[in-house]
Amino acid sequence: MIKYMFKSIKIILCNAFLGGFLKILQCVLVAIMTPLSIVITQRLVDSIERYHGGYIDYKGVILYAALLFVALLVITGNGLLDNVLSVILKRAVNNKLTFAIVQKFLKIEYECFEDSDVADTIKRMGEAPQEKILDIFLVSLNIIAQLISIIGTALVFTQVSIWFSVAFLGILVPMLWIDYRAMTIMNTIFDEQSEEERRLSYCAGLLEDKNSLLELKISNAVKYILNKAKAINNKVLGERVKTTIRSQKYFAVSTLFVIAWAAFVVMSLGSAASKEMISIGIFVALIGSAGTLLELSQNLSRNFANLSRQCLNIRHYYNFLKLPEAKEVISINDICFPRIEFEHVSFKYPKTDVMVLKDVSFSIEQGQKVALVGENGAGKSTIIKLLCKLYKPDSGYIKVNGTDLQDIPMADLKKIFGVAFQDYVCYALSLRENVALGDVEKINDDESIKRALKDGLADGLLEELTNGLDSNLGKIEDDGVDLSGGQWQRVAISRACLSDGSIVVLDEPTASLDPIAESDMYNAFSSALKDKGCLIISHRLASARLADKIILLDSGVIAESGSHEELMAKRGLYCKMFENQSSWYA
Amino acid sequence: MHKIQTGKIQMKKKYSGIKIIGKVYKQTLGIVPFSGIVGILNYLAQGLFPAVTTIILSKLFNSVYDKHYGDMRIYGLLFVLSYAVIYILQFVSSITINAGIYEKCTSMYRISISAKTAKMGLIQFEDSEVLNIQKRAKNCVDQEYLSQIYMSLTVFITCGISVVATIAVLGTYHIGFVLFSLFSVIPFYIARVVRGKEFYLLKQKQASQNRKLNYYWSLFNQKQSAKEMRVMGSGSYLFKKWIMQRDEVNEEIWQYNIKDATSLLLCDILKIVGYMISVALALLLVTRHSISIGVFGACMVAFKSTQEATKNFLIELGYMPQKFSFAGDYYEFMDLPEESKGDKDVKEFNKSIEIKGVYFKYPHCEDYALKNVNLAVNKGEKVVILGINGSGKTTLSKMILGLYTPSAGEVLIDGCSIGDMNKEQLYRYFSVIPQNFTKFLLSLRENVTISDLTKAFDDLAVADTIKQVGGEDILTVNGGLDCQLGREFNGVEFSGGQWQKLALARGIFKDGQIMVLDEPTSSLDPNMETEILRLFLKLCEKKTAVIISHRVGLCKFADKIVVMKDGMICEVGNHATLMSNNGEYRKLYEAQECWYK
Incomplete structure (x- = not known):
C-alpha cells in the first residue's frame, strides 16, 4: 500500500509538477489550520478576558481577531483552490497518462486480447486508470494531512497537561482501527459480487432479454423465474443486511469512545478550570473542538479504507503495463504477388x-x-x-x-x-x-x-x-x-x-x-x-x-x-x- | 418525429423535482416505514443539535468564567448528555438507513424493474427508446439514486433547521446576528439559481461527449478492433483521431469546470463575508460587555457548525438535478404501458389459425414489416414459411404466437381474436423452438422443464425427452438432472450442439398442440443442421406445425408452402402447384438447386 502511495505521488509530480506541488502545499496548510484555529480561538478568548480585566488594550484583541480571519479565509478559500487544482491535475493526468496507456494498447501482443485473464485485467483496470492514480495521490495527501492535524491537535492539548494529549491519542488509535475495520467490511458489500448476486443478475437478465423472455412467456414461466429472482434477492438482501449490522457493531464501539471522550474532556477541563489551572480560553477552545476527534478518526479511517481499496484496483493497471509487447522486425524488401x-x-x-x-x-x-x-x-x-x-x-x-x-x-x-x-x-x-x-x-x-x-x-x-x-x-x-x-x-x-x-x-x-x-x-x-x-x-x-x-x-x-x-x-x-x-x- | 418529441416533453413535465420527491417518499415509507421515520427523526435531532449546544455551551462557558463550579457540573453533564443522545441516535439511524433505506429499498427497486420488464410486450424490446430508458432506470437503481434523494432531502431539512434554530438562538443574544443569517442563506439561493441549471447542462453535455470518447477507447481495448489495427496498420490513425477528439472534448469540459468553480467563488465570498461580519459583531459585543465571554465562545462554535451546514447543503444541491433526472427515468420506465392479459377463456384448439389482412410496423419504422397478410393454418397441417432474410418470416411467426399485436387486421384462433384471449391460456397451445434460443444457466432439469413446469419432477419424462432428441451424452453429466449448467456458476459446460439439443428437448417437452420452429441459427455446421431438422420433422408428425426456413428442400414435407417477400405473402400452395405457377417459389427453388446440383 505504502509502495503504491509513493508511486502515485511520484507519477503525479512527474507529470504535473506545479499542480501536484500546489496540492501538497494546500493540504499541509489546511492540515495545520485545524490545531491552529483551536489555538487562535483560545488566545482570542483569553485576550478578551484580559481586555475586560484592563490588562491589555484592544490592539491585543484585534491581533487575534485578524489571525482568526486569516484562518477562516484559508479554510473557506480552500474550497475554490480545491476545485481549480483538481481541474488542473485531472487535465494533466488525462493528457499525459492516457497517451501512454493507448500507446501501450497498440503495442501489446494480440494474443493477450484473447486471454481471459488479460481481458479481466483490462476490464478491472476500468476506463480511466489514470484518474485512479490521481485518486490515490489525493487520498494519500489527505492521510498525510490528517496525521499532521492529529499531531498538531495533540500538541495543542499539552497545554492542559501531557496526560490530556496521551488520552487523546490513546482513544484515537483504537477508534481508528475500529472505524477502519467497519469501513472495510462495508466496502466488501460494494466490491465483491457474491455468487448469489451474480445469480440474481442472471435471473433478472433472463427477464430483460427479448429472446429469453419470448421462451418464458410462451412457457408461462415468467412467474417461475421472477419468484426465483425474488427468493435469491431476499437471500442477498439478508446477507447484505447482516454485513451492514456486523460493520455497525464496530461503529457502536466507536460511538461509545466518542461519548467517553466528550465526558473526559468536560470532566478534566472542568476540574482543571475549578482549580484554576487553565484559562477560560483553553476551556472554550477545547470544549468547542470536542467533536473534532470523531471527525478526524472517521475521516482518517475512511481514507485508509479507501486507499486499500484503490490500491487493489490500481494493481490491474500496473499488471496491464507489464503485458508483453509485440517485437517489431525491420522491413527487408518489397513484396509483390506473393505465393x-x-x-x-x-x-x-x-x-x-x-x-x-x-x-x-x-x-x-x-x-x-x-x-x-x-x-x-x-x-x-x-x-x-x-x-x-x-x-x-x-x-x-x-x-x-x-x-x-x-x-x-x-x-x-x-x-x-x-x-x-x-x-x-x-x-x-x-x-x-x-x-x-x-x-x-x-x-x-x-x-x-x-x-x-x-x-x-x-x-x-x-x-x-x-x-x-x-x-x-x-x-x-x-x-x-x-x-x-x-x-x-x-x-x-x-x-x-x-x-x-x-x-x-x-x-x-x-x-x-x-x-x-x-x-x-x-x-x-x-x-x-x-x-x-x-x-x-x-x-x-x-x-x-x-x-x-x-x-x-x-x-x-x-x-x-x-x-x-x-x-x-x-x-x-x-x-x-x-x-x-x-x-x-x- | 414531432409527435415523439412533444410526448417526451410531457413526460419530463410529469416528473418535476417536487413530484419525484413525493413519489420517493411515498415509496420509501411504504417499503421501510420504520427506517424511513427513524432516519427523518435522526436528522431532525441533528438539525437541532447546534442550537442546543450553543445554549448549553454559553451557560457552561459563563459558569466557568464566573467561577460558579456547581453550575459548571450541571451544564457539563448536560453537554455530555446531548453528545451521547445525538451520537447514539446517529448510530441507530445509521443502521436503519443503511439496512433499510439503502439495502432493502434498492433490492425492491431492482426486482420491480425485472417484474416491470417481464410485463411489457415483446414488441417494446424492438424500440430503442424503451431500451434506453430501461437502461437508465437500471442505472438509477444501481447507483441508489432513489434512496439518495430520500436522504438528500432530509439533509436539506437538517441544514435548514440547524441554520434557522442557530440563528434564532443567536438572535436572542443580539438582533444583529440575524444579519449574519442573511449572508449564510443568500448563497443558498444564488447557488441554486446559478449552479443548479449550469450543473445539469454540464452533465448532459458530458454524457454525450463521453459516449464518443468511450467509443474510441473501446476500439483500443477490444479484440476485434485490436486485430484489425494490427493487421491493417490502422492503429496510428485511430490514435491520432482519438487524441484530437479527446483534447476537444476535455477542453470543453474543463472550460465548464472552471466556470463552475468560479460560480462557486461568489457563494464562497458571501459566505466568508457573512462569517467575518458575524465574528466582528460578536467581538464588538463582547468587548462592550453586551454579551458575556461564554456567549462569545458559544457563538464561535455555532458559526462553525453553520458553516458545515451550508457546505453540506451546497454539495447535496449540486448533485440534485442529476439525481432527479435519473429518478425521472426510473418512474418514466415504470409508467410504460404493459401487455394486456386478455380476458377471454381459451378452449382446445380444434379448427384453424386465421390471419386476416394483417399489417405490422416496428416502432419508429416507416415501412411495414408485414403488408396485408392473409393465411389460414388448419389443424394437423404442416406449413413451411419460406423467404430470404428480412422477408418477414419471423415477424409473422410472432403474430401467430400472439406476441406482437397487428397494426391493422387480426389473427383469429378458432374464430376468436388472439388479442382478446387470455394470454396464459393461449400460450399453452404452443411448443416453440425459437431462432435465438436461450441457454438457461440453471439446472439441467429446469432447462428442459421450464416449458411445462407442471411436469417438472417427472424424471422419467424428462430423461425420455432428452433421449428423444439424441442427447444421451447430456444425460451422463455429473450430478444428474439437478446439476448446474454453465461455467459462470461452476456448472457443466455444454457444446453448441448440446445446447441446441436441449432447446429442442425443451420445445417438445411441452406437449403443445401447435409446434413453431424458427430456423436454427446459421452458425450450425451442415451435418448438425441436417440431424436436427430431420428430428424435428419426425417430432411434429401428428401435430400442427409452422416451420420457418429458407431451405426449399424442407418444402417437400409440407402440406402448405408460404412464400414471403418484402413483408407480403406472394404465393401459397404445395410444391407441385407452386412449381407449375412459375412464380417466386420456382425462382427460389431453381436458384438454390443450381448451387447444390
Missing part, C-alpha cells in the same frame, strides 16, 4: 492442451481462389490468425515468397493481403474512414476508395448516402446513419479490398446472410476481383464451389483438398457434407 505457403504448421492456443492445427501444409498461388471449409471448430479461423501474424505457429513455417512470415514486419502485412474478419468492426466513423482504415495512406485517395467500394459490392451504398464518402456511419455521431448487417459487411469487405495486397482474405464475414445469398455474393465478388487471389472461409459449401481449390479441414488436419469435382468424385467427408446440405435445397 503463400504453410509448411507443416502445428499450433495450440496459449494455456491450452489441444492441438488446433496438426501438421498443416498447403499453398496459395498467385491469383488462385482458395476455399477453406470444415465443421465448426475445425481450425479454419486459426489459420487466418496465424497468417495475420496474430499468433506464432508452435512448429512449421508460414512463408511468403519464401520469406518466413515472422521476419516480415506487421506494417507490411497489408502489402500482402487485405482481410475481412468474421467479427469485423463497424466503425462509427465516416464511410471514407471505414474503408481507408484498410490502408490509411489512401485516406485522401478518393479514386482508390471508390474502387474498393466497388470491389466490395458496396458502391450502391455510396450512392444512397447524402454526404458521399464523408457521411458518418453508426450511432455515435448525431448525423450518423446506421447500416443494416449486410451493408456493414460490404463495407468490411471493401476495407479488405483497399489494400495493395494481391490476396483478399474473407473469414466468413457473411454470417447474417442466408447460404444462398452468401454464395451469390461470393460469386459476384470473385468476378469483381478477377486479378486478385482470394482465400474464403465458410462452412456453407455452396460458396466453396467457386474456388479453384477447396481445402477441407477436419479437427485440425487437412482431410481433403482439390477442386469441387475432384472432392465429389472422392466420395469422402466433403461429399457427405455437400449432400447433407444440398438435401434441403432441392
